[in-house]
Amino acid sequence: MKKGVWKWLLLLLFLGVIAYLGVHAPSMPGADTHVNAVAEKYAAEVGAGERPPLINTDKGDLLLFMFAVGGAVAGFVIGYTWRDLFGRTKHSGKTSN
Amino acid sequence: MHIAEGMLPAPYAIGYWIGAATFVAAGAKSLAKKSREIPMMKQLTGVMTAGIFLVSLLPIPVPMTGTCSHPGGTPLGAILLGPAITALMSIIALLFQALFFSHGGLTTLGANTLTMGVFGGWIGWALFWGLRRLKFTLFWSGFVAGMIGDIAIYVGTSTQLALAIHGTHPFGEVFLAIFTVFIPTQWPLAILEGIFTGLVLKYIAEHRPDILILLHVLPSSASRAELSERGMTR
Numbered sequence: 001m002k003k004g005v006w007k008w009l010l011l012l013l014f015l016g017v018i019a020y021l022g023v024h025a026p027s028m029p030g031a032d033t034h035v036n037a038v039a040e041k042y043a044a045e046v047g048a049g050e051r052p053p054l055i056n057t058d059k060g061d062l063l064l065f066m067f068a069v070g071g072a073v074a075g076f077v078i079g080y081t082w083r084d085l086f087g088r089t090k091h092s093g094k095t096s097n
Numbered sequence: 098m099h100i101a102e103g104m105l106p107a108p109y110a111i112g113y114w115i116g117a118a119t120f121v122a123a124g125a126k127s128l129a130k131k132s133r134e135i136p137m138m139k140q141l142t143g144v145m146t147a148g149i150f151l152v153s154l155l156p157i158p159v160p161m162t163g164t165c166s167h168p169g170g171t172p173l174g175a176i177l178l179g180p181a182i183t184a185l186m187s188i189i190a191l192l193f194q195a196l197f198f199s200h201g202g203l204t205t206l207g208a209n210t211l212t213m214g215v216f217g218g219w220i221g222w223a224l225f226w227g228l229r230r231l232k233f234t235l236f237w238s239g240f241v242a243g244m245i246g247d248i249a250i251y252v253g254t255s256t257q258l259a260l261a262i263h264g265t266h267p268f269g270e271v272f273l274a275i276f277t278v279f280i281p282t283q284w285p286l287a288i289l290e291g292i293f294t295g296l297v298l299k300y301i302a303e304h305r306p307d308i309l310i311l312l313h314v315l316p317s318s319a320s321r322a323e324l325s326e327r328g329m330t331r
Contacts, residue, residue, distance in 0.1 A: 021158060028158050031166040031282040032098055038274050042262040043104055051103030053199045063197060074147070081140045087305055 098166070098254045098279065099194065099209050102202025109261035114207030117188065120215050124185030131179070135311055142182060145174050150190035153213065154200060157289070159282045166282045168290040171213050172221025172246030173297055176239065177312055180215075180222040187214030208257050216253035221246025221294075235302055235315075236295035243294025247287040251279045 021028065036050060043049045057063055078085070105113070132138040152170035159166065175183040188210045194200040201209045225242035233241075259272035302309055309315040 017158075017160070021160065028156075028163060028165050030156055031162075031164045031279060032101070034164065035098060035275055035278045036101055036104070038278050039104060039258050039262060042264060042266065042271050042274075045266075046106050046262050046264045048104055048106045048262060050101045051202075053102050053195070054203045055196060056199075057196055058199070066197065077140075078144070081137070084137050085140055085144060 098212075098251060099191070099201030100205040100254060100258060102195075102199070102204055104202075104258070105205055105208060105261045107204075109257075110204045110207065112207075113205075113211055113257065117184065117207035117210040117215070120181070120184035121188050121210065124181045124183070124214075127179055127181035128185060131182070137311075138178075141308075141312075142178055142186060145178055146186040146189050149174055149186050149213075150193060153190060154194055154198065157286060159285050161285070162281045164282045166279075166286050168243075168286055168293065169213055169217045169247050169250045170290075171217035171250070172225070172243045172290070173239070173294045175218035175222035175246075176225045176242060176294070176298065177314060180218045183218030183222075184210060184214035187218070208254075208261075212250050212253035212257060217246045217250040220249040236299045239295035239298040240291040242291075244287045244291030246294075247290040248283065251276065251283050255279065 040049055057066070128138065128142060135141075149170040152168050155167050156165035157167060158164075171183050171187055174186055178186070188206065191201055191206055191209050191213065192203075195202050195206060221242040224245055225238045228238035228241055229235075255272050255276040258275055259268050263271040298309075298314070302315065306315060310317055
């Protein structure tokens with residue numbers, strides 16, 4: 001079998017799993033939810049338990065703003081150091097390795 | 098697993114914070130030292146921190162159990178940049194997750210840093226180098242380090258939680274109650290993390306062996322010709 005065929009089979013498998021999960025619509029909660037349900041029982045006995053976040057950043061478009069600014073800054077920094085981090089292409093002149 | 102905000106009684110939360118702060122300080126010192134030796138160290142640490150942030154936030158569904166969980170990413174970080182720096186990378190990744198996604202919390206940040214950065218990082222790093230000394234290949238050393246390092250994170254979380262909240266119950270009872278909830282979802286992801294760790298190391302060895310030599314993951318004597326002979330370059 002040609003090497004490239006595996007990529008398409010993997011893609012099909014991935015899409016198949018996504019489609020299966022979508023059609024059967026299981027809730028798929030995080031394992032944390034189950035663990036917290038167990039731990040909460042013991043935590044309550046010692047006066048602890050899950051609480052809302054101390055600093056809640058989920059306010060309107062605040063998160064959107066922070067991610068946009070963070071993404072732009074990170075993008076510029078990574079772009080600036082791209083060749084050092086990921087190497088040079090054949091077309092960029094000198095090769096680094 | 099990130100221990101949620103408020104789940105730890107104050108003395109334990111503070112204790113775990115102090116423990117984590119010690120490792121983070123050691124990580125900062127290690128980063129400063131390595132940066133003098135390796136010019137790109139800070140940039141590589143930044144990229145790896147972003148990787149840990151992404152990987153440890155990514156909910157991967159496990160159809161067998163009907164739940165989602167995520168890998169840790171710290172065994173790979175520890176192999177590449179050293180276990181001390183992994184604690185520093187973990188606290189930054191976990192801080193952003195706590196602030197922006199309510200994934201974990203600020204009071205539990207110390208505990209979560211200890212499990213992800215210290216348990217996962219140091220155990221993964223020790224296993225990797227132990228297996229390398231036994232002449233295991235880069236992929237298999239990375240696979241075992243990633244897989245066991247992932248499970249170590251969850252052993253760490255279960256231990257921390259059980260120590261803090263067991264109250265009048267025996268420690269072992271609470272530990273097992275928590276750990277047995279983790280395992281069905283986590284073992285497939287641990288295998289996945291093992292494969293991911295091994296493949297990333299193999300990929301870097303094939304495409305940028307100079308990075309692995311620079312970071313002392315491969316010996317400096319490993320020239321490109323030698324790497325090629327070992328099938329590590331194209």
